[in-house]
Amino acid sequence: MRVVIVGAGxxxxxxxxxxxxxxxxxxxxxxxxxxxxxxxxxxxxxxxxDGTDVDTLAEADVGDADMLIASTDDxxxxxxxxxxAKVLGDAFTIARTKSPKYLKAWxxxxxxxxxxxxxxxxxxxxxxxxxxxxxxxxxxxDTFADGLVQMTEFEIPxxxxxxxxxxxxxxxxxxxxxxxxxxxxxxIVPQGTTELRGGDDVVAIxxxxxxxxxxxxxxxxxxxxxxxxxxxxxxxxxxxARLLEERGFTPRLVEQDEDRARWLAEHLPNTTVLNxxxxxxxxxxxxxxxxxxxxxxxxxxxxxxxxxxxxxKRMGADRAIAVVDTGNFTELFEAVGIDVAVSPRKVTAxxxxxxxxxxxxxxxxxxEGDQAEVLEFEVDADSILVDRPIRESAVDFPESVVIGxxxxxxxxxxxxxxxxxxxxxxxxxxTETDVLETVTEQL
Amino acid sequence: MSAADRNRVDRDVRVDWRTCLSLVGAVxxxxxxxxxxxxxxxxxxxxxxxxFLVTAGLTLVxxxxxxxxERGDLGAREGYLIVALxxxxxxxxxxxxxxxxxxxxxxxxxxxxxxSTSGVTTTGATVVENFDAHGRAVHLWRAIxxxxxxxxxxxxxxxxxxQLSVGGAQLMETESQTQDVNKxxxxxxxxARLLGGIYAGxxxxxxxxxLALGALGLGSEVTLFDAVAxxxxxxxxxxxxxxxxxxxxxxxxxxxxxxPFMFTGATNFVLLYYLTQxxxxxxxxxxxFRFYAGVVCFLTALTAGFLFxxxxxxxxxxxxxxxxxxxxxxxxxxxxxxxxxxxxxxxxKHVLFLAMFSGGMAGSTxxxxxxxxxxxxxxxxxxxxxxxxxxxxxxxxxxxxxxxDEGVIKDIYAYVLLSVVVFVLLTVxxxxxxxxxxxxxxxxxxxxxxxxxxxxIGPAFGDxxxxxxxxxFPRTTRMAFIxxxxxxxxEIVPVLVLLTPAYWRS
Numbered sequence: 001m002r003v004v005i006v007g008a009g010x011x012x013x014x015x016x017x018x019x020x021x022x023x024x025x026x027x028x029x030x031x032x033x034x035x036x037x038x039x040x041x042x043x044x045x046x047x048x049x050d051g052t053d054v055d056t057l058a059e060a061d062v063g064d065a066d067m068l069i070a071s072t073d074d075x076x077x078x079x080x081x082x083x084x085a086k087v088l089g090d091a092f093t094i095a096r097t098k099s100p101k102y103l104k105a106w107x108x109x110x111x112x113x114x115x116x117x118x119x120x121x122x123x124x125x126x127x128x129x130x131x132x133x134x135x136x137x138x139x140x141x142d143t144f145a146d147g148l149v150q151m152t153e154f155e156i157p158x159x160x161x162x163x164x165x166x167x168x169x170x171x172x173x174x175x176x177x178x179x180x181x182x183x184x185x186x187x188i189v190p191q192g193t194t195e196l197r198g199g200d201d202v203v204a205i206x207x208x209x210x211x212x213x214x215x216x217x218x219x220x221x222x223x224x225x226x227x228x229x230x231x232x233x234x235x236x237x238x239x240x241a242r243l244l245e246e247r248g249f250t251p252r253l254v255e256q257d258e259d260r261a262r263w264l265a266e267h268l269p270n271t272t273v274l275n276x277x278x279x280x281x282x283x284x285x286x287x288x289x290x291x292x293x294x295x296x297x298x299x300x301x302x303x304x305x306x307x308x309x310x311x312x313k314r315m316g317a318d319r320a321i322a323v324v325d326t327g328n329f330t331e332l333f334e335a336v337g338i339d340v341a342v343s344p345r346k347v348t349a350x351x352x353x354x355x356x357x358x359x360x361x362x363x364x365x366x367x368e369g370d371q372a373e374v375l376e377f378e379v380d381a382d383s384i385l386v387d388r389p390i391r392e393s394a395v396d397f398p399e400s401v402v403i404g405x406x407x408x409x410x411x412x413x414x415x416x417x418x419x420x421x422x423x424x425x426x427x428x429x430x431t432e433t434d435v436l437e438t439v440t441e442q443l
Numbered sequence: 444m445s446a447a448d449r450n451r452v453d454r455d456v457r458v459d460w461r462t463c464l465s466l467v468g469a470v471x472x473x474x475x476x477x478x479x480x481x482x483x484x485x486x487x488x489x490x491x492x493x494x495f496l497v498t499a500g501l502t503l504v505x506x507x508x509x510x511x512x513e514r515g516d517l518g519a520r521e522g523y524l525i526v527a528l529x530x531x532x533x534x535x536x537x538x539x540x541x542x543x544x545x546x547x548x549x550x551x552x553x554x555x556x557x558x559s560t561s562g563v564t565t566t567g568a569t570v571v572e573n574f575d576a577h578g579r580a581v582h583l584w585r586a587i588x589x590x591x592x593x594x595x596x597x598x599x600x601x602x603x604x605x606q607l608s609v610g611g612a613q614l615m616e617t618e619s620q621t622q623d624v625n626k627x628x629x630x631x632x633x634x635a636r637l638l639g640g641i642y643a644g645x646x647x648x649x650x651x652x653x654l655a656l657g658a659l660g661l662g663s664e665v666t667l668f669d670a671v672a673x674x675x676x677x678x679x680x681x682x683x684x685x686x687x688x689x690x691x692x693x694x695x696x697x698x699x700x701x702x703p704f705m706f707t708g709a710t711n712f713v714l715l716y717y718l719t720q721x722x723x724x725x726x727x728x729x730x731x732f733r734f735y736a737g738v739v740c741f742l743t744a745l746t747a748g749f750l751f752x753x754x755x756x757x758x759x760x761x762x763x764x765x766x767x768x769x770x771x772x773x774x775x776x777x778x779x780x781x782x783x784x785x786x787x788x789x790x791x792k793h794v795l796f797l798a799m800f801s802g803g804m805a806g807s808t809x810x811x812x813x814x815x816x817x818x819x820x821x822x823x824x825x826x827x828x829x830x831x832x833x834x835x836x837x838x839x840x841x842x843x844x845x846x847x848d849e850g851v852i853k854d855i856y857a858y859v860l861l862s863v864v865v866f867v868l869l870t871v872x873x874x875x876x877x878x879x880x881x882x883x884x885x886x887x888x889x890x891x892x893x894x895x896x897x898x899x900i901g902p903a904f905g906d907x908x909x910x911x912x913x914x915x916f917p918r919t920t921r922m923a924f925i926x927x928x929x930x931x932x933x934e935i936v937p938v939l940v941l942l943t944p945a946y947w948r949s
Contacts, residue, residue, distance in 0.1 A: 254835075265837040266846045274835040283835060 001064045002026070003356065004091065006051035006081050007072030008034045010122070011096060013042075014327065014349050015069060019356055020044050026060045029072075049236070051081040054088065058150040063089035069352060070238040071096045079113045086114035093201075094352055098122050098235055121350045125298075125323060125344040126239030130247070132321055132340050133228055133240075133294045135215045139201060139340055140364035142350075143208075144428045145374040150208045151365050151374045151428065154218055158198030162218050168192040173213055175414050176206030179430030180372055187371050189400050203367060205374065205404025205428050207412050225293035225319070229254070231278035231308045232299035233264045236323055240296055245270045252287065254278045278308045290315030296306050297322040302329055309338050361440070362426065374404070374433050377443050379425045384442045391417035397442050400432035460554075461512040463524045467532050468509025475499045477587050481540075485580035494543035494928055495580065501538050520946065523937040526599055530775040530929055533595075534560040537588045540581070547576035548914045553921055557913065560925045562588030564932035565596065565808060567682025567778035567901025568892075568924070570914040574687040579668060582685035586675035593679025593808035594642055596932065597712055598635040621818035641719065642678060648703045649674035653697060669693075677701055680708040680808045682778025682901040688727055689909060690772075690779045695764060698781050701848075702771050706739070709775035709803020720944045730843045734821075735804050735814040742801075743770045746794045753788035766791075774798040778901025780909030792887075792904060795816035799894045810899030810932060812862055816855045818842065823852050861935055862898075869893040869927055872922055892916070896924040897931045 001023045008029040016038065019025050026053050027042040030033045033384050034047040045297045049267030050055030051070060062068055068091040070078035082093035095115040097103060098374040103120040106112050131141030137160075140153040156163050162170050167178050180203040181188040181196070188194060196202065204214060212224070228244055230237050244251045245268060252272045255261040261275035276283040278299060289295065295312035297305035302324055309320035324330050324341040333341035346366065354364040354375075363376040379385055385393050390403060405428040406413040406421065411432075413419065420428065431439045482495035517525075537559030541549040548554050554570040561568045562585050571577065650670045657665035669685070676683045686692040690701060707715065714726040726732055747766035756762040772779045773795050784795060802811025819930050822840045830836050839846040870893040877884035884892075888905030893914070895903040902909040913921060932940045940946050 258837075261837045262839070267845065272833065273837045274833065275837050276835040285831065287835070361910050364487060 001067065001416060002061075003067045003069065004057075004060050004062050004065045004085075006068065006070045006205050007078070007096075008038050009071065009073055010325065010327070010345050011348050012069070012071040013038055015071065015352055016042055016044055016346050018349065018353060023356065028056060028060050036240065040244075051388055052077055054084050057081070057084055057088055062091055065089065065091040067092045067094065067355065069094045069096075071348075071352075073098075075099055075102060079115060080127075082368070083114035088415065092116050094119060094355060096121055096348060096352075100235075100239065117328050117355065119348055121344050121348045122235040123239050124351060125236050125342060126243055128342050128347050129236070129240050129296055129298075129321055129323070130243040132342065133225060133244070133296065133319075134247070135211060136219050136225065137215060137319040137320065138211075140365070140368065141211075142363070142374065144363050144365075144374075144405070145171075145426045146410075148407050148410070148412050149205060149405040149428050150209070150211050151205050151404070151430075152211045152215075153367060154204065154215065156196055156198055156200045156202060156218060160198065160218050161220065162196055163198040163200075165196055166192065167194045167196065170196055172217070173206065174208040174404075175412055176204055176210035176214055177402070177404045177415065179203050179205050179374070180367070181405045182371065185371070187400065197214075201368065203372070203374070203430060205430065207405075209389065227292045228252070228294045228296065229287075229289050229292040229312070229317070230296045230298060232297060232305070233260055234256075234298060234300065235272070235307075237296075237298040238264060238268070239360070240298065241271045252292075254287075256284070279304065279311060281311065282310060284315055290317055292317045294319045294321060296320075299323075302326055306333060306336070306338070307434045310336070313337055349401065370433060372400075372430060373436060374428060374430050375440070376426055376428050379421055379423055379427060380443070381423055383421075383423075385421040385427065386423050387420065389418045389420050390415055393421070398431075398435040398438060400435055402430045403428055404428045415429065458520050458524060459515050460524065460619065462515045462517060462530060463521050464509045465512040465514045466525055467528045468506045468512070470529055471502050471506030471532055471536060472510060474533065475503050477591065478502065478540070481580050481584045481587060484557070484583050485578065488579040490578035490580050491544075492580070494540040495584070497543055498536065498539040501539065502573055518880040523940045523946070526933050526937050527929075527941055529595070529599075530563060530592075530933055532589070532927075533563045533591065534929065537563055537584070538585055544577070544581055546578075546581070548572050548912075549577065549581070553918055554914065554926075556586065557921050557925050559588060560928050561896075561901070562681070562683060563592040563595075564774070564899050564928045565589050565679050565681035565810060566896060566899040566928050566932075567676070568896055568903075568907070568913050568928070569683065569901075570912055570921070572912055572914050574685065580684070582672060582683075583668070585683045586672040586685070589679050589681030590646070590675035592932075593681060593708070594639055596808055597638050597642060597806075599933075602878040605794075622859055631790055633657075637716060637726070641712055641715050645678045645704065645707060646674045649677060649701075652700050656694075656696050656700060662694040664693055665697060671893055673701070674704075677704045677777060677779070678708040678808070680705060680775045680777045680803065680810070682772070682776075684779060687910070690768070690781045691783075692912075695760070698764060698768055702768055705771050705775045705777045705779070708777070709807045709809035710735070713806055714804075728843060731804055731815050731818055734818045738801055738814065738817075739771060739774060742798050743767045746791050749791040749794065753791065755787055755791070769795055770798055771798055773900060774801050775803045776898065776900045778895070778909075780902060781928040783908060783910045785904055785908040785910070796887075796891060796894070796904070799891075799898055799900050802898070812859060812898070819847060819852060819855050820859060822855075823847075858935070865927070865930075865935065866893055866897055869897055869923065872923055873916070876917050876920045876923070878914070880919070882915060882917055884916070897927040899928060899931050 003019055003023050003325055004026045005016050006028045008027050016025050016027055020042045027044045028047045032048050039046045060130040062085045068085045072078055078095040082095045085091055085093055093115050094117045096119045098121055100120050100123045103118050106118045132138050137154050138152050139155050142151045151210050178190045182201040208440040228249055228251040230240055230251055231254045233253055241251050241253050250270050254274045256277050258275050261273050265273040289312050295317040297308040299305050305322040309322045313320045319339045320331055321340045322338045324333055324343050327343055327345050330341040330343055332386055350364050350366050354361045361375040365374040384396050403415045406415050407426045478495050478499035482492035485492040538555040541555035542552055548570050557570050571843030653665050653670035656662040690698050717725040743766050747762050750762050750766055768781045768785050784913050802813040805813045805815035826838050826840055870889050873889040873893055891903030892907045906915055907913055
């Protein structure tokens with residue numbers, strides 16, 4: 001497949017990196033140095049120029065491309081680039097936007113602006129944060145099949161009652177399946193007798209309700225979070241507060257800029273907006289941020305996010321979630337005591353990657369460290385699963401593949417050995433990255 | 444005036460007063476219709492129609508003369524002048540038939556102007572001592588003045604006041620008023636017509652329900668004349684009654700039926716419009732409506748409780764009925780009475796005094812301070828208490844989910860303060876002027892009368908109570924009342940603006 005990526009920033013280069021191995025990738029950027037440095041590290045064709053300029057796009061041969069990904073930092077540039085690409089040919093266009101306002105228009109008429117798929121980074125990030133905020137000990141949360149199915153990666157603390165139990169003992173929930181255990185660099189496909197250890201990351205797939213139940217069995221002393229403090233009222237902070245409001249929370253939001261704070265206060269009726277510097281210790285003490293259940297840092301840069309969350313943790317906040325722009329910092333953040341680091345780049349890449357697969361997955365979640373993926377497929381007539389009980393078809397696909405959930409006509413179905421999969425079902429599958437290609441073909 | 448003179452005047456005065464006078468002239472010409480109708484009623488009732496015919500003739504001539512001025516474009520400046528002049532003009536025209544008829548206390552020009560101003564400002568304070576001294580035509584004319592005053596304030600509130608930055612009137616815009624009105628119809632004229640339609644419809648409904656009660660034998664004393672005269676003054680929350688006993692002259696059933704009409708007259712007419720379109724949620728979800736209904740319920744419970752404790756009425760039904768009726772009548776600024784509340788216990792009377800300062804909803808025919816302003820004051824004060832504990836918090840004041848502009852909140856505080864100051868000054872004036880003239884006016888009467896006139900309610904306490912009148916006040920006091928009824932009805936600010944030199948100059 002021939003893919004043109006416009007914009008070689010953080011997001012663009014991450015996508016280029018994951019595609020360069022198996023596809024023809026062309027990278028367009030206005031910045032010569034950025035394009036050059038990319039060609040040294042990756043096998044991509046560089047084109048220097050403005051993506052909104054039809055001549056530049058023609059030079060990148062967009063007319064013959066299968067896909068165009070516009071991932072610059074500017075929303076309007078990305079949208080115009082997609083529109084211009086449509087003039088030249090019939091590439092599948094993906095635009096990355098920050099603000100959800102264009103997404104709103106695009107959702108009303110998909111294909112608007114010449115954009116075939118729109119990825120709203122800030123909204124996706126906010127959704128990820130809100131999912132994580134609701135589940136103590138969750139490291140990663142993704143939803144599938146229109147919210148019927150949820151994938152969650154839980155970290156098992158050493159003192160948890162679940163640590164030391166076998167999978168059969170811990171899995172007391174009907175609509176929940178343990179699909180993988182990540183122990184260090186190793187991915188283990190859990191059997192009934194596999195023992196869970198403190199420090200393991202357990203990947204579970206099931207109904208959102210069962211996730212909440214399992215979460216409280218991992219950490220029984222943790223009540224569901226009530227008091228959420230968000231520092232940083234940018235688009236991510238705003239969307240996070242908005243989504244929390246929708247779920248019945250009354251978060252507090254700290255924003256430094258007075259005009260922005262006023263705007264936020266006017267648009268978030270159930271949020272208490274505080275106009276102050278988030279790293280001001282007096283404020284944090286005055287507002288009892290130490291008593292908060294969850295503190296989310298969504299400030300302008302990684303340093304501030306780190307500082308904000310560390311301060312809150314030191315004051316006693318239960319859980320800290322920080323937004324990390326620089327992908328490499330994720331692990332560093334978690335090492336120094338931040339509970340979860342959310343990377344907008346990663347959530348964006350997950351959204352875009354699924355279009356680059358041979359067969360398009362409905363949804364993709366990349367598990368920590370790119371060791372495994374969770375995919376959602378619609379089962380068609382060619383699938384090896386169709387009209388067979390899972391016990392039989394499981395013999396035919398690799399061992400490190402687990403079917404986590406099935407949805408049929410909008411209903412959740414728990415996969416068991418004797419469950420017969422039908423055409424049109426949606427299956428949510430856990431798979432190790434090295435058998436990805438085989439699995440996508442078989443299913 | 445020569446062209447050169449006109450140019451000189453125009454250079455000094457920056458208000459397009461010609462256009463204003465011309466429009467006032469048009470209003471005066473329109474007044475000929477109700478005047479002639481009243482003359483017709485006079486003929487049918489066997490009373491002399493001359494006062495009304497003569498007034499009609501005079502009004503037509505003066506109106507046409509004013510109308511000859513050239514009309515230009517209207518701006519905000521002209522808006523203030525028109526509002527002030529229209530009310531003044533109708534009050535003056537309305538007084539002429541009383542003087543010409545020459546019966547009872549109304550024969551004196553000051554009293555006639557008092558009665559007419561009290562009518563057109565939908566106040567309902569009267570100087571009539573002997574109700575039988577006046578014919579049906581005069582009583583009908585009092586009612587018509589109030590009905591026109593109610594209609595006028597509805598139209599003015601939507602068309603003019605919302606365009607001017609009169610304290611709180613812009614709030615109608617934030618409160619979904621003008622904006623929604625604009626949405627339902629593109630032009631002010633059409634909007635005014637819609638609201639006028641609802642107003643007329645309510646009036647017609649009240650006439651029919653009174654007549655129905657009469658026909659059913661639940662109110663045998665109701666005549667067609669009573670039904671019309673009271674419908675005109677109930678929906679306009681004005682309160683003149685051709686009967687000396689006000690609503691006390693009618694059966695309990697008639698009194699019960701009148702309560703919802705006063706209540707509706709003081710409800711936002713734009714929300715009523717949505718109600719007629721089958722969308723009650725806007726009304727029921729409105730913060731202001733809930734507040735308004737809550738205040739009515741609370742004050743009624745309080746009054747009924749005090750009446751019950753003092754043993755004013757033997758049974759439960761009359762206690763409730765009289766408490767609810769009086770509270771609704773005073774709070775909506777109507778001013779009817781079913782009973783002489785002067786004889787009630789001080790506690791119950793003071794609850795009614797308190798109700799005077801509430802008023803009904805903005806965008807209705809009600810007067811006084813209005814629940815819209817009070818709810819904003821309450822909400823912003825609660826916000827201030829919150830920010831006292833959380834000094835960094837930014838918490839906008841919301842009304843039915845929409846953010847109220849901070850500038851508007853400031854205007855509202857200013858308006859409430861201004862109202863209270865004017866009220867106190869007027870009270871002091873009433874007491875000192877009475878002492879000067881050697882008339883005994885006790886303090887509660889003075890307080891009541893100042894509030895009842897300036898806030899356009901009508902009856903006060905003491906000698907100016909529901910079954911009393913204002914004729915005993917010294918002439919100077921009555922003249923002050925005339926001015927302040929006018930000032931209060933057009934929400935103080937337009938008059939104050941007219942008094943600033945900057946208004947007249949560039």
